[in-house]
Amino acid sequence: MEQLGIIAAISSAREKNKVLLIEKNCILGKKILITGKGRCNITSSLNMDEFINQIPRNGKFLYSCFKNFTNQDIINLLKQNGLTVKKERGNRYFPVTDKAQSVVDCFINEIKKYPNIKVILNTQVKEICVTEKKDNKVIKRKINGVKLINGELLECDKVIIATGGKSYPQTGSTGDGYKMAEKLGHTIIKPVGSLVPLTANTNICKSLQGLSLKNVKIQIMDIENSKKIYDDFGEMVFTHFGVSGPIILSSSAHLLRYKNVQELLKTSKIKLIIDLKPALDINTLDLRVIRDFQEFKNKEFKNSLEKLLPKKLIPVILKLSEINPNKKVNEITKENRIKLVELIKNFEVTITGFRPIEEAIVTSGGISTKEINPKTMESKIISGLFFAGEVIDVDAYTGGFNLQIAYSTGYTAGLNI
Numbered sequence: 470m471e472q473l474g475i476i477a478a479i480s481s482a483r484e485k486n487k488v489l490l491i492e493k494n495c496i497l498g499k500k501i502l503i504t505g506k507g508r509c510n511i512t513s514s515l516n517m518d519e520f521i522n523q524i525p526r527n528g529k530f531l532y533s534c535f536k537n538f539t540n541q542d543i544i545n546l547l548k549q550n551g552l553t554v555k556k557e558r559g560n561r562y563f564p565v566t567d568k569a570q571s572v573v574d575c576f577i578n579e580i581k582k583y584p585n586i587k588v589i590l591n592t593q594v595k596e597i598c599v600t601e602k603k604d605n606k607v608i609k610r611k612i613n614g615v616k617l618i619n620g621e622l623l624e625c626d627k628v629i630i631a632t633g634g635k636s637y638p639q640t641g642s643t644g645d646g647y648k649m650a651e652k653l654g655h656t657i658i659k660p661v662g663s664l665v666p667l668t669a670n671t672n673i674c675k676s677l678q679g680l681s682l683k684n685v686k687i688q689i690m691d692i693e694n695s696k697k698i699y700d701d702f703g704e705m706v707f708t709h710f711g712v713s714g715p716i717i718l719s720s721s722a723h724l725l726r727y728k729n730v731q732e733l734l735k736t737s738k739i740k741l742i743i744d745l746k747p748a749l750d751i752n753t754l755d756l757r758v759i760r761d762f763q764e765f766k767n768k769e770f771k772n773s774l775e776k777l778l779p780k781k782l783i784p785v786i787l788k789l790s791e792i793n794p795n796k797k798v799n800e801i802t803k804e805n806r807i808k809l810v811e812l813i814k815n816f817e818v819t820i821t822g823f824r825p826i827e828e829a830i831v832t833s834g835g836i837s838t839k840e841i842n843p844k845t846m847e848s849k850i851i852s853g854l855f856f857a858g859e860v861i862d863v864d865a866y867t868g869g870f871n872l873q874i875a876y877s878t879g880y881t882a883g884l885n886i
Contacts, residue, residue, distance in 0.1 A: 480883025634832025
């Protein structure tokens with residue numbers, strides 16, 4: 470189980486229940502250790518009512534859970550265990566230590582406060598067992614235990630599936646929860662990667678591999694229908710396969726849900742437009758280029774852009790501008806200069822697809838919310854079966870929202886066991 474399983478265990482233990490936390494990994498909280506690049510973006514500072522707007526799929530389903538356990542509740546839990554938080558750009562909360570391990574340590578410390586919680590590591594559940602009983606010709610199904618991979622049967626009357634999705638399988642999230650839930654009759658909405666890097670026309674991206682751009686503006690465009698799918702401002706990075714970084718990951722969640730996106734990707738109709746100088750409008754940027762050209766008027770064009778652009782980007786811009794790189798700056802025409810300015814304001818990359826789900830930050834899809842009671846997280850199909858976190862068909866944008874979903878659904882499930 471991931472971090473939400475810990476919160477569910479704590480919540481249930483507070484209700485005086487006897488809790489068994491089964492973890493397939495050798496440590497607790499393995500997935501949280503890699504969140505926020507190892508720093509853990511704990512949650513967002515937004516009002517909890519605003520969280521719904523950050524969850525493009527089934528956000529309203531989480532209304533009750535968010536009321537049960539808020540962003541302030543998780544901050545208080547950490548504070549009670551000796552860890553304070555700090556707010557950074559984009560309403561993001563991080564631990565003051567800048568270490569995800571500090572968050573995991575707090576959760577483990579909290580668990581130790583409850584003698585009614587028993588933790589079993591390096592143990593995997595193979596299946597969830599149920600009993601069937603006829604009541605007025607209606608078959609009622611109820612939890613009666615779990616069977617481990619080694620064949621051992623553990624009796625219980627309530628189970629919370631908090632196994633995560635299919636992203637980052639090295640942390641233990643390998644889709645086990647989907648298989649168990651589907652075997653019990655639940656509908657699984659096909660899991661796909663969300664908050665995932667994008668593949669692109671690799672000639673440009675390969676030559677720019679490793680280049681990180683800060684404070685740039687991007688637009689994801691459907692050029693066939695002249696529609697803007699997404700825009701953002703912040704940091705991105707070029708990779709050998711395409712593009713990644715915070716604003717690219719956020720864009721993927723929107724692109725994933727765009728109508729006919731796969732067909733548009735196949736026909737090269739999805740474009741990433743990067744404004745490399747968003748602080749300057751096109752006229753101001755033109756004046757800036759004119760000043761640089763005056764300063765370097767006796768240099769060759771290829772040596773005139775070092776003050777304006779990152780060094781790694783210059784050869785690509787030179788090629789795309791179609792200006793002879795050996796041409797003297799004082800010989801460049803106004804038309805050439807305007808084309809250069811427009812290129813800097815509209816640097817175009819053709820998007821070809823999404824990286825595999827294994828590279829996604831979160832999974833989109835999972836157990837249908839129609840089959841889960843939103844007030845308790847209990848299955849509508851089997852009595853005593855509960856769900857929490859990424860295994861459910863809910864996912865959010867970046868900014869700590871997905872972790873808050875984990876805390877809130879885990880807490881709610883534990884509260885109602």
